[in-house]
Amino acid sequence: MLAIEPAKKLSFTRCISDGDLVIVYERHDNMRAVKVSEGSVLQNRFGVFKHSDWIGKPFGTKVFSNKGGFIYLLAPTPELWTLVLSHRTQILYLSDISFVIMYLEIVPGCVVLESGTGSGSLTTSLARAVAPKGHVYTFDFHEQRAASAREDFEKTGLSSLITVGVRDIQGEGFPNEFASTVDSVFLDLPQPWLAIPSAGKMLKDDGVLCSFSPCIEQVQRVCETLRENFTDIRTFEILLRAYDVREAKLEGCQDDSSVSVVALPSKKRRQRSSEGSNAQETQGSSIAMARPCAEAKGHTGYLTFARLKCFS
C-alpha cells in the first residue's frame, strides 16, 4: 500500500502484477479488496473478470467482464482500505482518523502506541504517518483479532511498520520497555481511564494522548483521570457532511420555463468551452448545484486529546 521501498514508488506507471492488492471499484459505495492471482476470476453482477486481463495494466484502469460490464482497479490507500476492510469491530473512519493523526502530531519517525487494534482501520493510517522510519505498536487482548489484524497488515504490505501484541492494556498497561520513549498514544477502549496512567508513563514529555469514546460518560471519566498528569485537555467531535451535485435548470433563470427543478440525466453534453463552465452559465445553460446528502452519520465518538505535563 505504501511505497516503503523507494523502488515501489506510487508512480503509477508501475503496473498491476501477480500478487498485488487492488481495490476493485464498482461504485463509490461498492468496493472491495482483491489479491491479484493469475488464474483467478472475479465475479459480480456485471459478469466474470479474469485477473489475467488485469496484469500489466496501470492502476486506475477500467477493465471489462465477459459480458462487457466494467470496473476500475485502484491502487490501495489507507482511505480506500478503511472502506473495504472486514469489520471485526467498530472502526474509525476518515474524519476521525485524519484529525487524530494531525492532533497527535504524528510525523515520519514517530513511535506510536495504540490499543485496541480492533479491525486495524486506524492502525493503517498511523503506519502511513510514521513511515518510513517510525513504528506503530498496537495491542488488543483478543487473540483472534490480533491475528487477523496481522494478516491484514501483511496483505497491505505494512507489517514492517506495525507490531501487533496481544495484551490486556486496561489490566496490565503497556509494556514497560516503552517507558518514556513514545511520541503519541491512542486509546479506543471501553474503559480508557484504566489505561491512562500507563499511557502517561510511556509518553515522552509533551507527548500527546488521544482517547476515542462514543459516550460522554466515558469522556467525563477520561478527563478526570487526565487532569493529574496531563495538560491542554481538549475534547472534540468531528463529522463530515457530504454533498450531492446535480446539473439543473431553475425556473425563471433563463429561457427554459417548463419546470421548477430538473435534474438532467447526465447525457453526453455539448462541447465544453476551454474557459470552463463559468463562461457557459452566462450563456444561459443549466448549472451544477449542490446540496447536502439527506443521510449522514450523526455521531461516531468524542475525541479527547491531552499532553503529558512537562517536568524535566
Next chain:
Amino acid sequence: MADTNNQSDSGQNSRLTWEGCSVLLDINDGDRLVFARLSPAAKLKIGNNNCSLQPLIGCSFGSVFRVETGSEGPYLARFNSSSEGNVNNVQENNGFQSKEESRDNRELVDDNKAQSLTGEDIDAMRREGVTGDEIVEALIANSATFEKKTLFSQEKYRIKKQKKYAPKVLLRRPFARSICEAYFKKYPVRIGFLRVDTLSLLLSMANVSANSDVLVVDMVGGLLTGAVAERMGGVGHVCSTYVGSTPYPMEIVKIFNFGNDICKSILRSSLDDLSSSNNGTSEQIGQHDDSLIVKGGLNNDQISSVCAEEICDGSEIGKSNILLEDSNSQVLRNCKSVKAGQKAPEEFIKFWKENGFSSLVVAAPDLDAWTLVKDLLPLLSSSAPFAIYHQFLQPLANCMHNLQLGKMAIGLQISEPWLREYQVLPSRTHPCMQMSAFGGYILSGTKICNV
C-alpha cells in the same frame, strides 16, 4: 525497538529547543500567539517588560515560563506548579454552573472599592522582589468580595489577575497543527480560512506519505506546503506549482523547524513548465524573492511577511515585531544552508512528466477550481488521489460536475467538515459556547486512466 530519533534532520522531532529553533509562544492561554526564533539576542515584550528568550534555549517543548523580577530586571523563569492544571479546567462559564454549588452572586456589588491594594502597593511589592503569584495571592486576600463569589467566579478572578501580574509563556512546537490553529485563530484570511481539521482531511485524502511526489497549489501562505512536507519527512518531493510566472509566497514554511532534508524536498515549478511538452523553462531569474510578491485577488493586502511573525490580538499588534526579526536573520545565516522551495531541476520535471505525480492537493482561494484542475489532473499518474479545498461550494460543484462529464475521475465527493469542541468538567459538560461554524469544502476523488 525502532530507532526513533533522526538526529541528522536537525531535530524536527526533537523535544528540546535549540539555538536557532523556531517556536510558538503561547502567552496566557492563547491570548497572544507569537512565532519566534530562539537566540540569545531575541527578546519578547510581555506587558511592559522586555524579556530575553535566552532562558528558553535547550528547554523541553511544553515548558511553561513566568516573568519574574530579578536584580537585573524582569526575566523569564521556568515555572513548575502542580496547581497549573486548574487553569485549563476553567474555559468558559456563561451561566452554566455546577448544580452542586449553593453559592450564588446575589450579594455581589461591583463598586471598585472591593480591592484595598493600590497600584502603588503593588509596584512596591514588585520592587521588593515579590513574585507575581504572591501578588495575585495578596490581591485575593485584600479583596473584600472574593469570599462571596461563586467558586467559578473566584477561579475567573484568579486567572484574570494571574494573566496581568504573573503572565505565563508556554513553549510550543511549531507543527502543522499549532501553526494552522494559531493562524486560524488570529489571521484566518492569510490561510484562506483553512481550519485544522480541514487541513488534516486534505492530507489524508491525498494520501500524503513518505516516498511520494505530491503536487501542491498553495495560495495559503505556505501552510499547505509545510503541512505536506511535514508528513513526508523529507523522503519524496513536494512540488509547489503556480499559475503565471511568479511563485506564490510560502513564508509559513519557515516557521516549521524543517531540517535540510525536508527543505530540500520542497521544490517549485510553474504550471507552464510542468505542462509544456518541451523541457524549456519560462521563468525569469531574479524573480525568486518570495516576500516581494503581491498577488492579485481577494487577499491583496494580507500577505504575510512572516519569518518571525507576531500573531496577536488587534490591541497588541505592532508592539513587538522588531526584536524578533533581528534574531531571525541571524539564524538564517547560521543554519539554513538549504532553502525550501528551490526551483525544481530539469531532471525532476522530466521524471514527473514521465511518471506523473502520486497525488494532488489544492488550496487556492482565489482561483477557479475547474480551470485549475483541468490543467493539473493530466499531470497525475492514474489512480492518484486528489483533494481540492475551497471556501465556496459552487466552484467545487462545478468542478465535480465537469470531472464527471469528462470521465476524468471516480469516487468524487464534496465534503464539509464540522468540528465541535466540548467543555468537559464535573457536572458542567457541554459544547463550547464558541465554535467555528465554517471549515470550508473539499472535493476529493481518484484520477482514472483514460485509455
